[in-house]
Amino acid sequence: MEFETVIGLEVHAELSTQSKIYCTCSTAFGASENTHICPVCTGMPGVLPALNKSVVEYCVKAGLALNCKINQYSRQDRKHYFYPDLPKAFQTSQYDLPLCYDGYLDIDVPEGDPLDGKAQKSTYRKRFGITRIHIEEDAGKLLHGAGSTRIDYNRCGVPLIEIVTEPDFRTAGEVHAFLTMLRSILIYAGVSNCRMEEGSMRCDVNLSLRPGPDAPFGTRTETKNIASMSATVRAIEYERKRQKKVLEKGGVITQDTMRWDDERGLNYAMRSKEDAHDYFYFPEPDIMPIEVDDEWLGRIKASLPELPNARRERYMADYGLPAYDAGFLTGERALAEYFDDAVAAGAPPKSASNWLMSDFARLTNEHSLTWDALPLSPEDLAKCIALVESGKISRTSGSKILDAVFSGDTRTPDELVAALGLAQVSDEGAIRAMCEEVVANNPKPVADFKAGKEKALTSLVGQVMKASKGKANPALVNKLLRELLA
Amino acid sequence: MKITKEQVEHVASLAKLSLSEEEIERLRTQMGGMIAFADEINTLNVASVRPTTHAIAQKNVFREDGCAPSYDRAVMLENAPMQDGECVVVPRVVE
Ligand SMILES: [Zn+2]
Numbered sequence: 001m002e003f004e005t006v007i008g009l010e011v012h013a014e015l016s017t018q019s020k021i022y023c024t025c026s027t028a029f030g031a032s033e034n035t036h037i038c039p040v041c042t043g044m045p046g047v048l049p050a051l052n053k054s055v056v057e058y059c060v061k062a063g064l065a066l067n068c069k070i071n072q073y074s075r076q077d078r079k080h081y082f083y084p085d086l087p088k089a090f091q092t093s094q095y096d097l098p099l100c101y102d103g104y105l106d107i108d109v110p111e112g113d114p115l116d117g118k119a120q121k122s123t124y125r126k127r128f129g130i131t132r133i134h135i136e137e138d139a140g141k142l143l144h145g146a147g148s149t150r151i152d153y154n155r156c157g158v159p160l161i162e163i164v165t166e167p168d169f170r171t172a173g174e175v176h177a178f179l180t181m182l183r184s185i186l187i188y189a190g191v192s193n194c195r196m197e198e199g200s201m202r203c204d205v206n207l208s209l210r211p212g213p214d215a216p217f218g219t220r221t222e223t224k225n226i227a228s229m230s231a232t233v234r235a236i237e238y239e240r241k242r243q244k245k246v247l248e249k250g251g252v253i254t255q256d257t258m259r260w261d262d263e264r265g266l267n268y269a270m271r272s273k274e275d276a277h278d279y280f281y282f283p284e285p286d287i288m289p290i291e292v293d294d295e296w297l298g299r300i301k302a303s304l305p306e307l308p309n310a311r312r313e314r315y316m317a318d319y320g321l322p323a324y325d326a327g328f329l330t331g332e333r334a335l336a337e338y339f340d341d342a343v344a345a346g347a348p349p350k351s352a353s354n355w356l357m358s359d360f361a362r363l364t365n366e367h368s369l370t371w372d373a374l375p376l377s378p379e380d381l382a383k384c385i386a387l388v389e390s391g392k393i394s395r396t397s398g399s400k401i402l403d404a405v406f407s408g409d410t411r412t413p414d415e416l417v418a419a420l421g422l423a424q425v426s427d428e429g430a431i432r433a434m435c436e437e438v439v440a441n442n443p444k445p446v447a448d449f450k451a452g453k454e455k456a457l458t459s460l461v462g463q464v465m466k467a468s469k470g471k472a473n474p475a476l477v478n479k480l481l482r483e484l485l486a
Numbered sequence: 487m488k489i490t491k492e493q494v495e496h497v498a499s500l501a502k503l504s505l506s507e508e509e510i511e512r513l514r515t516q517m518g519g520m521i522a523f524a525d526e527i528n529t530l531n532v533a534s535v536r537p538t539t540h541a542i543a544q545k546n547v548f549r550e551d552g553c554a555p556s557y558d559r560a561v562m563l564e565n566a567p568m569q570d571g572e573c574v575v576v577p578r579v580v581e
Contacts, residue, residue: 019553019554024549024553024554025553025556026556033573034572034573034574037557037562038556042565044565050547050549051547052548052551053548053549053551054550055551081500082502083579084574084576084579144578144579145578147577148576148578149577149578149579150570150572150574150575151573151574151575278496285540285541288540288544289540289545291546
């Protein structure tokens, strides 16, 4: 039997604030257990939470970046559940008046398997609806031991936004493309660092199957504990196949919450449904209503940077870059800004793009560097490109300069050209002499070329390059050889 | 509205409480009284009254983002029934 897969997402992203949502404890990741806690974030009786203004601003910023409408009058609510990771026994969240609602993202979805490692693929454009975005607090972390569970409350009260999508996804590839773009936008907007490996971005997957696009939705399951982009794809594929098997045998899907185990590559049912849905929401009396007036909304709007989609279109329209280049360059804000700065310093856009996609991609990978911590300034990249394109050094020498700088050499490109002896010989007299010698000593290729074998020239150019120890300007060698053999 | 024994048991299980038969009966009567009071309020015509979620008409009470030192861990952990100097310890939780 063939089924259509229907997927909706709930994405949690920790906000990039310094302090927690209701108290002044730090949100920094990796501190030793329970050193970032106080009576407010551990829910001691009688404390009064004070809402962090930046949390509201970040959430509205995310909403604007994701084409949402903004509830200018909003409120927080208590969501009750009893679990040791939540010492207050309720999570302060939002229920019927989320800050943002009714948004969307247009995505160019690459065809085929998102994990096959192939870089350039054909794409199709699709719109994915965003139901709502609201603010809430994170829970603590449970550390399971043999006979007991230890609890670290450092994460308790770290501000989150929860982004709920419409059930618009049909494949793991669409989810992967959406999450990639979402992550990029949230990082661009400065809303979250979205480090899935640190749990600062988490994705729950609601998945169901139905016989065809016109059939009503089937019963869905929710898969939690997905900790990376690729794990999302694996968890979706696993759950799709599991449900298919059940349905083909005539079974029914129960509305379970599943936990994904990426190491073992399988999921298992967690809590039962009736426990999960009696949250007894009611308005949070300790937090006053939130009103985002036009003036405040305008200021938040003005603080948004140029987002990846818009940047991508600009690179294609203004610089004539191919879609693949534009997508690569706008994947991360730091990279896009570096590229912009290099172009502003005079680098031809396509050349800058080529260097970034080849040498830089390789070197950042080799040296485990992020795009916001490159050892070469954009101005120096523009300088390197100019050195190559003016014929002063070869493209290979350009790579040598980058290798040196990425390995810790702090000299300027000009100094490195001199120190490493990379300058090409563009002295026409000297090169002409070498060419004449090569022509005299290689009668066979010379004869071949004169008989019309274009390829024979390559071996002659090679001979001259060898004679010059790689320093001759190849374009000039080519030109002079053709003159000599004409 | 009458509260049933099953409703008390359901709420108790959500709150992870185990109750004796006596306690269930006592809570059933008490909760019945609360709901009866709510039923009484429900008979009032409030069509023209805006829902009230807060007793005082304030909005946008915020704190600027910024950190201050947290509490001493040992002091915080004193509040836990069981702890190991670093973490609060509870009986093993099954997910
Ligand atoms: Zn705190």
